[in-house]
Amino acid sequence: MKRIPLYAMAHARSGDKGDGSNVGVLAYDERGYKLLREWLTPSRVKAHFEGIVCGEVERYELANLKALNFILNDSLGGSGSSSLKTDAQGKTHAMAMLRIEVEVPDDYDPPRVGRRGALASDSELEGVRR
């Protein structure tokens, strides 16, 4: 097994849902989707977002889009305009999710490549930029 950044095998989008956020994670291939369905559990996501997510993490599956939809309850420091956070709407939670390191089999190589070198110093994305 090896660890690769989620950013190398999936893309994501997030936004607000009441006092929480949702993060949609979309795998680039079927095998990646199956691996994520196994590995990217609500408890792993909750642990990854420690200090940000105060409520429960729920997960829904969308096999048609090779996607998992996570609801991060109580993750905005309040709802409506009461949050004091810079990211009061969870807009950046997708990027935070893509930082997670996923355990995958050694022979799994995600299909998408080709990130240009503009952020060459950003070592956490080495796996994306092959």
Next chain:
Amino acid sequence: MSGDRIVRIANGQGFWGDSVDAPVRLIEEGPLDYLTLDYLAEVTMSIMQKLRRRDPDKGYATDFIDLIRSTLPRLREKSIRVVANAGGVNAAACSRALVEVARVQGATGLRIGTVTGDDILDQLDEFLASGIAFENLDDGRPLTEIRDRVLAANVYVHSFAIADALREGADIVVSGRTTDPGLVLSPLIAEFGWGPQQYDLLAAGTIAGHIVECGAQCTGGNFSRWWEIDGWDHLGYPVLECSSDGSFVVTKHDRTGGLVTVDTVSEQLLYELGNPQSYITPDCVVDFTSVRLEQQGKDRVRVSGVRGAEATDTYKVSISYIEGYKAVGNLTISGPDALPKAEICAEALWGRLRRAGYEYDNTITEFVGVDACHGQIPGEPGPVNEVVLRVGVHDRNRAKVDRFGKELAPLVTSGPPGVTGFAGGRPKATEVLGYWPALIPKDRVRPEVRVEEVS
């Protein structure tokens, strides 16, 4: 109605404050039948109620009037019809302003449709007395707990009201609180004659609206693989080519920047999504797990297969209320040792307030450049050249919030060296608006449609 006919619908505004050029470009840069504009968010309704309270002729998106003033001749030349929820909490006043603009320009014969009936603020007590508790959908509390602090109450009404205005020949329709996807669904109902029981078709139109409701977020904006996007300075806004069977193609006008791929569209499909099999709208319940996407050429994604189910017997009500006050302020701390010095500033600020006897319902301390967005997730921060210290408080007591605002500036002279960036003055207390989602039986709400011809 012909089954082969394509209806082109573009969305040029994802929220109040989106690009002012986007709708103008959509009118000029390619073919279009309908232009939709989404101006409303939960918070926007409260702001508009406040504006209307100050002036009974206000309370709508005035940007929309400016847009129509500058584009009306072109809209008429190209026979583009406009659907906008610019009415806010005062659609009637918005329409009066539109009629005035049209008269000044001599746009005789122009028909302006108005959809009202979503604003139930004045009927709240009547409804409460009749047994509708407006329990908070998140925690079940009854509305009576916050009744005296309510600022706005609007029902997300169904999409057939706007469709009726279009069927009556309206060239421009303004509404109050309709659903965002409904702005796209309504013209499809009007054009293709979809009925209230054709749930798959209504769901398909809702998906179409959901994909474009945030403007450029399906054409390359906010896309994870941002390095694949070209033409950020002339990003194309989305154009839908819709068919009567509910299928449609997501695209953008030629020679615009951005990207329309299965990836950019599927990412937006998941935006602000809850349970994908039960996306409830006033018109139907949509199953997002039924959607099929397929790349049909450059910047063209075909969407089909959408399934829907019968709508519920309630409408969602968006209620906002005053939840106290807040203030947020910033200081910039330069290196060397930017982060430890910023931490000293924060400790000093909160310590001084505590010594003065001030505690708050909620506070925040963020080190922008280090942990503001992702907290501990990126791991231990390396040395940073400079940090923005961002601090804020929330409290029911306005005076306490104002007192906090006075504690920031002194840190420039009574903190560690290299502290600056206090140019904006003292942070001022602003109202915090709480959001209270609730339900109301559908038979208690009557959307009203009026179409007026400019003479």
